[in-house]
Amino acid sequence: MNRYEVFLKVMEKGSFTKAADELDYTQSAVSQMIHAIEEELSTTLIFRSRKGISLTPDGEQILPYIRNICYAHRELIEKSKEMRGLENSNIRIGTFSSVSSNWLPIFMKEFKKSYSSVHFHLQQGEYTSIVQYIKEGSVDFGFVNPDAVTDLETIPLTTDEMLAVLPFDHPLTSRESISVDDLVNEPFILLDEGGLSEPLEIFKQKGLYPNIQYHVHDDYTIMSMVENGLGISILPEMVLKKVSYRLVAKRIEPSIRRTIGIAFKNKKTLPISSRYFIDFLIKQFHYKG
Numbered sequence: 001m002n003r004y005e006v007f008l009k010v011m012e013k014g015s016f017t018k019a020a021d022e023l024d025y026t027q028s029a030v031s032q033m034i035h036a037i038e039e040e041l042s043t044t045l046i047f048r049s050r051k052g053i054s055l056t057p058d059g060e061q062i063l064p065y066i067r068n069i070c071y072a073h074r075e076l077i078e079k080s081k082e083m084r085g086l087e088n089s090n091i092r093i094g095t096f097s098s099v100s101s102n103w104l105p106i107f108m109k110e111f112k113k114s115y116s117s118v119h120f121h122l123q124q125g126e127y128t129s130i131v132q133y134i135k136e137g138s139v140d141f142g143f144v145n146p147d148a149v150t151d152l153e154t155i156p157l158t159t160d161e162m163l164a165v166l167p168f169d170h171p172l173t174s175r176e177s178i179s180v181d182d183l184v185n186e187p188f189i190l191l192d193e194g195g196l197s198e199p200l201e202i203f204k205q206k207g208l209y210p211n212i213q214y215h216v217h218d219d220y221t222i223m224s225m226v227e228n229g230l231g232i233s234i235l236p237e238m239v240l241k242k243v244s245y246r247l248v249a250k251r252i253e254p255s256i257r258r259t260i261g262i263a264f265k266n267k268k269t270l271p272i273s274s275r276y277f278i279d280f281l282i283k284q285f286h287y288k289g
Helices: 003-013 016-023 027-041 057-085 103-114 127-136 198-205 219-227 272-284
Strands: 046-049 052-055 090-095 119-124 141-144 153-167 187-191 211-216 233-236 247-250 256-264
Touching: 003 016, 003 027, 003 052, 003 057, 016 027, 027 057, 052 057, 057 272, 090 127, 090 272, 103 272, 127 141, 127 256, 153 219, 153 272, 187 198, 187 219, 187 233, 198 256, 211 219, 219 233, 219 247, 256 272
Parallel strands: 090 119, 090 141, 187 211
Antiparallel strands: 046 052, 141 256, 153 233, 153 247, 153 256
C-alpha cells in the first residue's frame, strides 16, 4: 500500500493507532509515511492533539488530490491485472467465410498490436452451426446475422449488400440492375447459411421460389461454379471484392442486405480476452448500442 493510501486510512479512522492496527503496520511506520508526504509537499497536513487529529487548511485543500491519486493508482493496478490476464489467452470465434476471408484478419492484426500474445482460434460454419457452437461452448462468440439467432445476446455491427452473380456471357449482364423476378427461372446455386437465407426471404416476400439446383456452403465454390456456367447465385458484396473469377456481379432491385453482427451467451462471463476483442470490434464499427 502506498503512503497516500495510508494517509486516507488515517483520516478515515481519525487515528494513527487505529490506522496502523488495521493496516498491520506499527504506529511509527504510519507516522513516518505521513511525515514523508508533508516533507514532499513542504507543508503540514494534519493537526495532532489530545482530542485526536484533524486536517490543516492546507490538508483540506490537498485531500481531494490525494484521493484522486489513490483512485487512479487502483485503476492502474486493475488494468495491469486485466492485461496480464490476456497473456497467452485464447479468443475462440465462430465465423463464416466472407467475414473470415476479408476484414476479420485486418482486425485481428490490429488487436495483436496491443495484445501480441493472444491466440485466435477460428471455427468456420454458417448461421445455424455458429449459433450451436456458441450454445455448446466450443466458441466464445460468433459472427451471425442477428435475425438468425434466438436465446443469445446479439450486437449488430454492419450491413452488407447481396449481389446477383452471373456467368460472364449471361444475357442478364447487359442490364443495369436485376430483379428477383429475372432470376427466378435461372438454375440457382444457393449459399446455404443454415436456418436463414437472405435471398430466399426476398423471393418468398414476392411469392416466388427460385429454381435451386445446388446447395453449397462455400462462397468461393459457388463463384467457381458460376464461372463455369452451372448457374447463377446471390452472394454478399464483401466476398466479391477480392476475387478474380470470370463472372459479373449486378445490383438487385429492390436491394437485398444482410446484417452482420456478433452473438454470445453472456458477455460478463466471457474470458477477458474475448470481451476485449468484442469491445474492439464494436469500436471499429462505431456501434452505439
